[in-house]
Amino acid sequence: MADGFPFAGATAPYTVTEADRAAIAAAISEPEIVELALTLGNIPSPAGHEKAAGDFVYDWMAKEGFSPRKVGATPERNNIIGTWGGKGEGKNLLFTAHLDTEAPTWNPDLDAFKYRPETLENPEWEKCWLEDGKLYGYPIANDRGPMSCFLIAAKALKTAGYDLSGKMYLTACPGEIGPEPIEEHRGIAYMGKDIGAHYLFHHGGVAPDYAIAAEGCDFGLTWVGCxxxxxxxxxxxxxxxxxxxxxxxxxxxxxxxxxxxxxxxxxxxxxxxxxxxxxxxxxxxxxxxxxxxxxxxxxxxxxxxxxxxxxxxxxxxxxxxxxxxxxxxxxxxxxxxxxxxxxxxxxxxxxxxHGFEADGAEVSPLVGAVDIATQLTLGHPVERAAPVYSSMWRDHNVFNMHRIPAITTGFRRWRPTPKDLTDSALVYALTALAVCGRAESVETVEHRAPVYGDNPFGTEP
Known part of the structure; x- marks a missing residue:
């Protein structure tokens, strides 16, 4: 769980109000987001075989009016990129989540040397379902549940009539989990990070000011990645x-x-x-x-x-x-x-x-946006995510590597509920509004003076 660390002094670029929260929350349907997460999660998508899941996301974005395109190292392993907004001079915010899910290789000649038979029979590798008010299945937890949340967040903004001044990029990437080419297991089929968000950044036609890797963080956030x-x-x-x-x-x-x-x-x-x-x-x-x-x-x-x-x-x-x-x-x-x-x-x-972290001062506006979104949604300030979430690779590393201030944040990682999904979608939507600004009224808030001493962003007079 998060450790209660306050992000004092972080201020979002734009004001977001309780009225905004109410309007956008009303546009989020719990049955719809659960159905999307289950449908997307039940498409088999182990690393190297992400095409069907990517095609589904592409078709969903096209149907909902987010002008998707495919950019991939190969046609079978595309990054899917959609956009909303971009009607003014607001900041651009990129959301990313990965299409691939942890799984055995499904090659019996390899898996027999790593897994017990009963482990291979676990249905949660590739199947997702709702039971007793909780969502089961590894694909929802990691990472097509958070992906569904930012897709629904964009739809809620659109449905509620919130066009954005800056661009909201919606991206679904292959290969975040891996694997890595080692020994005779070489070539594009074994590539992970190189053809996912990294390839997206270099070849996807995106220009984000900030980025969020949407993954389970128990509603905390971190800008550190190993x-x-x-x-x-x-x-x-x-x-x-x-x-x-x-x-x-x-x-x-x-x-x-x-x-x-x-x-x-x-x-x-x-x-x-x-x-x-x-x-x-x-x-x-x-x-x-x-x-x-x-x-x-x-x-x-x-x-x-x-x-x-x-x-x-x-x-x-x-x-x-x-x-x-x-x-x-x-x-x-x-x-x-x-x-x-x-x-x-x-x-x-x-x-x-190598691991990376964002510059504290540069990421501060994004943190401020997540903070106000979290307060409006959950009733408390955002907290620093548990160490496990900053002790692994997540794709915010890709953007911090390239000097794009980035964090990872998202819903309850283990056994999320339908409410967790709707809450996460609302946090993402309000964050996008606070970063990108509303196109019809681009009114920036007056930034507070920097807080020194305990300021977590390291700014000095």
């Missing part, structure tokens, strides 16, 4: 014909490098504990706690046995807070494995994505 790396750690040894093998007294002296994995995992476990303790990062916009875990192990060829193996590879996933650089982790890991006396070993990052 990156990650995957290190391949290779242990080398010698293949010895089994009938000629003489077993050494210690496993660490065995010619087969698989026998040294125990020593390597002990080393990495100790390194990970030290890394986690040293990597805690806190700023006004969020608390990041990067962590590390072994993702997989590969060694030998099961059907080509007879002489062990000369090589075993271990793949270590490591989070990176917004201030950490890959070279620092590389040096630290190399030092640790050298000290462990593992013999011939090499360490190489095969995936690298």
């Amino acid at each position: 990156g990650y790396a995957v290190f391949r750690i290779r242990l080398w040894g010698e293949g010895v014909f089994t009938p000629l093998l003489t077993h050494p007294e210690k496993a660490s002296d065995h010619p087969n490098p698989i026998y040294r994995l125990g020593k390597l995992t002990d080393c990495l476990h100790a390194w990970s504990r030290e890394f986690e303790a040293a990597s805690l990062y806190e700023s006004p916009g969020g608390i990041a706690q990067p962590k590390s875990q072994i993702a997989s192990v590969r060694g030998g060829i099961p059907y080509a046995f007879g002489a062990g193996t000369e090589l075993v590879s271990l793949y270590l996933e490591v989070g990176l807070n917004p201030k950490q650089r890959i070279a620092d982790l590389q040096h630290s890991l190399e030092k640790a494995v050298r000290a462990a006396g593992l013999g011939e070993v090499d360490v190489e990052p095969v995936v690298v994505r």
